[in-house]
Amino acid sequence: MALKLHNRSGPSEAAIALASKLAVAPQVAADVQAMRDAYEVDFTIRAKRALACHAVITKNESINGRDCLIVEPADGEIDRTGLYLFGGGYVAGQPFFELPILAPLVVQTRARIVVPAYPLAPEAPYPAAFEHVCAVYQACINPTMFLAGESAGGGLALALAQHAVRQKGALPAAMALFSPWVDLSAPAAAVEDPTLSEDFLNMAARAYAGGIDLWAAGLSPLQGVMAGLPPTILSTGTRDKLRNGVVALHQKLSAAGGEVEIHDWQGLWHVFEFYDELPESMQSVTGIARFLTRHQRQK
Secondary structure, eight states, X not given: OOOOBSOTTOOOHHHHHHHHHHHHSOOOOSOHHHHHHHHHHHHHHHHHHHHHHSOEEEEEEEETTEEEEEEEETTOOOOEEEEEEOOSTTTSOOGGGGHHHHHHHHHHHTEEEEEEOOOOTTTSOTTHHHHHHHHHHHHHOOTTOEEXXXXXXXXXXXXXXXXXXXXXXXXXXXXXXXXXXXOTTSOOOSSOOTTXXXXXXXXXXXXXXXXXXXXXXXXXXXXXXXXTOOOEEEEEETTXXXXXXXXXXXXXXXXXXXOEEEEEETTOOTTGGGOTTSHHHHHHHHXXXXXXXXXXXXX
């Protein structure tokens, strides 16, 4: 399938202005605690705003002995289940910070979305996060479920689906990956991403691997099985540091005969969907929600 820009006219004025603002902001050092502190400041504000803008409710649950955040429609009208894996390079982040994406996705898919609070590296290197989400997956999988994730969570989601294929287990109805990190061994794209640096990616990859070869399929699912995966939608942008891996994944899924769609946004960066001030953010989430709804199996 040919790769086409999703917004041929280029980024909006709001995106151009925000990219300039982000680019001149102080850069977060390639340090785990610095990254966690930066996430806490910015994404807490954005998550609270998402809760105020969208009719969803949240609660904490233990599923198969693992802590999870549950996000669902406030009116209780639920059509399906979603399993969503948060990003942050495997070293930062938490389920609550995903609400700028989760809240509109819940409203538009009418899904009860489960977000496992998987453990972070370097305190808990691979395979701790994978084992955590695998346990939740096994408890949640059903014919209506979709699987989704962003950045590191997108790579983890792909690894999880590949594991299900290898084990001949049940698969989700569809999969959505926002700027997934699918190859920890590859150099970052040579683009100016205002939110993500190669230094951080290198540090996070080493921390998550804990001494394991970064080429291993469990760490870099771009090297894993592609045949038999569910219909998949990918989101990236021409300024996304991880775009090379996303494009390569699109090519591999296509070559394996899979149903795959890619939204490549001109002038936009890594997981730009977090920034609700951008018109492209809601446009992207809406397109992904439509894809997931279109591939919903019957209960």
